[in-house]
Amino acid sequence: QSALTQPPSASGSPGQSVTISCTGTSSDVGAYNHVSWYQQHPGKGPRLIIYEVGQRPSGVPDRFSGSKSGNTASLTVSGLQTEDEADYHCSSYAGRSWVFGGGTKLTVL
């Protein structure tokens, strides 16, 4: 399976909004609503922040939201805060397998 496509970097100022895209194919993102997003700070394991395209686990701020259109999913971070600076990874179920994106480094300027 090929990796999902994410931009390598994104940035925004505190208080602004930023959207990160994640493009797959009709065999993964386009086929299932099982898209997840993970936040990863340096030296740490990933943390689930969005599942099933737009659902948030308990404890994740509502500043994080997700959506999907066709083969592309998106993560929006609103009201950027300095602690949001991290790597963000998307993932999709692909039929008894999972595929991840290459990761996007979000910089809060």
Added chain:
Amino acid sequence: EMQLVESGGGLVQPGGSLRLSCATSGFYFRDSYLHWVRQVPGKGLVWVARIMRDDSDTDYADFVKGRFTISRDNAKNTVYLQMSSLTVEDTALYYCARDGGKWNHDCWGQGTLVTVSS
């Protein structure tokens, strides 16, 4: 609090073998599905394998089929990844993750580093 703690990583020569362990706590292990996911430092995550409730129900990424085996010990709340015929391309940080039940990975360990080099 859910916890997953990986161990067993290290330096191994090409063609060698290694067994990773992931000790878990804070959730009902027997009913949980577990995954291994790897990451070359500075790169993206790559799914490796999943095990459902017993060793007979497993899935693997194509690039590890026939070389890696995922298994579990429900008495020890531990999942394993037996790796053989290792190549330099297998060098990565290996994470254990719990399946959150909605096709996601809702809890991760801190990873164990595997380095394949002569």
